[in-house]
Amino acid sequence: MKAIVQERFGPPDTLRLADADRPEVGADQVLVRVHAAALNPYDWHLLRGDPYVARLMGGVGLMRPKSRVAGIDAAGQVEAVGSAVSALRPGDEVLGFCPGSFAEYASTTADLLVPKPAGLTFEEAAAVPMAAVTALRGIRTVGRVQAGQRVLVNGAAGGVGTFAVQIAAALDAEVTGVCSACNADLVRSLGATHIVDYAREDFTDGRMRYDVILDNVGNRPLSRLRRALTPAGILVANGGGSPGHFFGAVGSLLQVAAVNAFVRQRLRAILPAAPAGPTHKDLLAVTALIEAGRLTPVVDRVYPLADTAEGVRHVEQGHARGKAVVTVM
Template identity: 75%
Template sequence: MKAVLQERFGPPDVLRLRDVDRPRPGGGQVLVRVRAAALNPYDWHMMRGDPYAARLLGGMGLRRPKHRVAGIDAAGVVEAVGADAGGLRPGTPVLGFCTGAFAEYACAEAELLVRKPERLSFEQAAAVPMGAVTALRGIRTVGQVAAGQRVLVNGAGGGVGTFAVQIAAALDAEVTGVCSAGSVEMVRSLGAAHVIDYARGDFTGRLARYDVILDNVGNLSPSRLRRALTPTGILVANGGGSPGRVFGAIGSMLRVAAVNAVTRHTLRPIAPATPGGPAREDLLAVTALIEAGKVTPVVGRTHSLAETAEAMGHVEAGHSRGKTVITMP
């Protein structure tokens, strides 16, 4: 089968399309015939091997990548099942967290997959796992958004932001999205009551105050973001794409925690959604919103498997509109 391999840490050109053996599912796993896979900031951090602090924690490997086949978000069809694979059967369309997703076939833990909503294409379904679960945790779990609240999403046009706007709107919040000029109309169509072009207006200097701010960009200090909060407001910091080769998102979350200790506002970091914790419950909650027609994934660009390195460079540059997706032959 064809797969995108990474033998060392580095820039996008370390990703190479190669022929490898098809994996076999173990206990509690299923083999997925991947139809589409999405890219995330998580993936380029794994590609670069940064931040260095994360290497010491064992998640990405110390000197070389822990996983030779890149990718984590996938949608496809169950090809085969191992023992104790739950209710999944061959032929079932699924989406979820699937290590080694940039390949024609990949093995995944059955508990980290859910059935694909019928209304979604495989490309749309692949866009769901990490982006939608991170947004759900930021808006509902950490931000505790309630009906009638004023919510601002910084980075509303990106992979997490497009989901966050829709989830907040589904909770009957009044949503303001901050994005680039090219994404203004798209963000408005997702349910944002107000949209700010970040190049033309500084939301922290306006009179408007927000009950919850979800910051997906990390370009403003916590003290500056606090200016736009109500006295009892909550700042949710999504550190998934934070730069910094030594600490990266870990440093961003530590800064937020430090400021939280000395301010009346509530500042809460949110790590990007990766396999573990309540991932299945969150996936089911997101797909329920999709089935209800309240959330629709936004796919900005699609690439072939052979173009994965090019797609990764686009995502790493930080200008993705919605999700960037790899389609399989």
């Protein structure tokens, strides 16, 4: 099969289109014929082996990538199922977490897949898993957003942000989106009542306080973020784009946890959703919102598989509008 392979850590130029072995399917696994795969900040962190502490923790490989084929989000059709799989069958259209999704075929366990909503294209469906589940956990599970609360989403026009604005609005919160002026209309159309243009305004100046802040950017000190919270407010720091080659998001998580022990405000840190925890339940929750018309993926750009490196470069610049997606078949 054709796949985007990586033999060493480095910039997007280390990626190349090559032949790779088709994945094997275990008893509890599903082989997916990939139609589209999303590009995430998670992918370029793995591409560069960044942060370095992740290498020591065994998550990405020590001296070279743990997996030769990158990618995690996918949408496609079930090609084959293992002997212990009964919920899916060949031909089913699915979306979910498929490690090695930058390829014509990827294998994963059945619990990491859910049926693709009929109203979505494969490109739109591929944009859902990591970004939408991260947003759901940040807004509903960790942020515990309630109707009528004031919620601010920093990075509202990005992959996680576009889903987070919609989920908070679906919970009847009063949503403020922080984005550039050129993305204001998009974020407002997703359900934001107020827009903060980060080039002209500082939402941490203390003039307005929020019950919940979801920070997807990490460009404000923790002390400033706390100024924008109500006395009992909740900060949810999404470490997906956190800078720092050595500690990266892990450093942000540790800082938030340390300060949280001494303040009344609730400071929480989350990592991008990955194949762990109640993933199947969360995937079903976001697809239910999509089918109810409360959640719509925003696809920024679509690249052919051969141009995956160009797509990664675009995402790495940090100004993607919604999600960037690779088409495979």
